[in-house]
Amino acid sequence: MSTKPLLFKNARLVDPDTGREDKGGLLVRDGVIQDLGPQLTQAVDADIIDCGGQVLAPGLIDMRAFIGEPGGPYRETLKSAGEAAAAGGVTTVVSMPDTSPVLDDPAVIDFIVRRARDTSIVNILPAAALTKGLKGEEMAEIGRLKEAGAIAFTDGVRSVTNAQVMRRTLTYARDFDALIVHHVEDPDLVGQGVMNEGEFASRLGLSGIPREAETIMLERDMRLVRLTGGRYHAAMISCADSAEIVRSAKAKGLPVTCGVSINHLSLNENDIGDYRTFLKLSPPLRHEDDRQAMIEALNDGTVDVIVSDHNPQDVENKRLPFAEAADGAVGLETLLSAAMRLVHSDRVSLPKLLRALSMKPAEILGLPAGRLKIGAPADLVLFDPDAPYVLDKRQLKSLSKNTPFDEARLEGQVTITMVAGRIVFDRRSM
Template identity: 80%
Template structure:
């Protein structure tokens, strides 16, 4: 990024490379925005800046494949600048922004606008996803080739599902020819109906209409058959239940070009957290029961689930301070993604390299990015964090413009100390 900067040595760190699973004590030397050298014997050249990491973890920065950002059209909820600041504080060095904006990102000029605006205002990398269908209406396919040429990193209708199987088939076929990635929100709106939370005993007790798991699995099953028919690269944006994990597992075993993600909310929370109609827990897909949450953790551990996303979706008081059934879906998550994910590590449910692989390496591989690994020549998009640092989340301290976090006043462990993008320090907790 800037070869004019002197070399930087991050020493006395616990190096974790999720790409290989290798862990060791050592340091990383950064020059010209890239990793120049690393390991236990790396030394600082003359004139280099040296930072002692105090034994904390040094790993690739997180790559979040699903973040809704208000700009353009709803900058009062979140801007590219504020999203970048929140991401840096949470250790996220690359964000994929969803096309659900106003106007929709379904035109090469809009892709270019987001890229330019992000370059000018954001301290982290922001890569735009383009709409899969024009206007996100699910009827007419967007210009995948032109949008990809303009810089769109993947194609999705964001929080909307494509119910027309012919449109999805056509999109997967075109995507195959352009080697583009289709990302789909798997939720049949007709089966969702008026549902607002997971269908089951708890919803009945609260008197709220439920969303059956079949709203997810029926759509996912259809998509697997279309992938088999077309050969297009497909990523299920988020799954939330055991049956969906089984569907993905079967598709992968059959050799289909399929990957999937899970929201950190469906890993760290369940439907009981909704409690007394707490709207910050109204999400899509909804929080499921504890059995499904455990199934998601197991699917993550065995590699069925590839990535963890924040599903960052800023909402303001006008859209959240409403009766539960009327409130909008969504929660902010960029700043708490790592801390919430570390709950799985502290519960001995997954290893640190496995966890970081789902947060960094696999997203990079799926998106075709050179980041997500500790190796010479890789971009110096890095984080230093203390996985055991305890804190209680105060939403007023969040850098996001919106404060709709489901982790308000939660006890969390794991705080980012340093975040670097292309070798430049963009967040330093030591100075805050």
């Protein structure tokens, strides 16, 4: 339906596609960007929002979020995930197939598409299972699942250890131009490990997970991509050796991209401290040298996207001894604020950061969003990059509160989130 145009004026426009930063305005009409630039200071017959110099940028696109619905609505529903995403400036979320039932049937994919459209205030796009039942044994029906609305194919937190199965899925997906997203972690090498292998794990008396659990699986996948030519995205890498593997594959022209969790850019193994289970993640938090390597990989383009790895867990699964606690942390609402730490410490420029949070995910997924340009969807976030606050987990909109940033001092608060020209979050009215 046609609605009255809306002008954002006096904004700091940041376009991650071109890297340009301009002071000016942006006009939204009928759900798309109609005009923008320094010259745009007024518009006839339009509602006006004075941004007061705050940053106006494309809405964030999160390529990795676990949502409990269907099967685990006590953890997170599509509705609550949408509210959490909107509060964090995220306008599009890719949901993982680790649900009950698993998203390996076209009818279930269709249900998620319809349910998300009816209940979520942001775009939620389902990723379908790569193998049936997430068992890693038999390839899912990629063609039918894509037709039903699957945006990508992944086994979520599980790795496909059978190289022949992975080869077949890459080959089949290539013919449908489908994207394979893989969790690179060899479960046999992980074994009983619960955190990064090294001196700190020994001090805590916890079993370690070697970096090789990630790098061996990643190296195997690069060779299979070379063999098949299928489009491949490593869901998350976490160590320096993995960055070198991806860097080498890209230099050879392979159709490879990769992501990194905001947790692995902001935190290291020392943050686990006295067995803080909210920081028990998969892959585990690494050594500080690996964190620095991830930042450098983001700067040089080896790392394409930053994800929240939003994985809500209830209290019963987290209030346990560290070794027994479930992996995962919520992250949709803190994704932007935590990422702004890299900007405030002068490690990453704001346009480059937003590129990894919006434009590159859109490019990889084939979405028209992620850019400030005429005709693009009006999926936007207005935020104050310098606004300080202390995170109170009780105020999170997610149903689960397992955030690694509880009581952390953060900078950068979302003021307005807009999806398809409709304001879905407005801090000014809170």
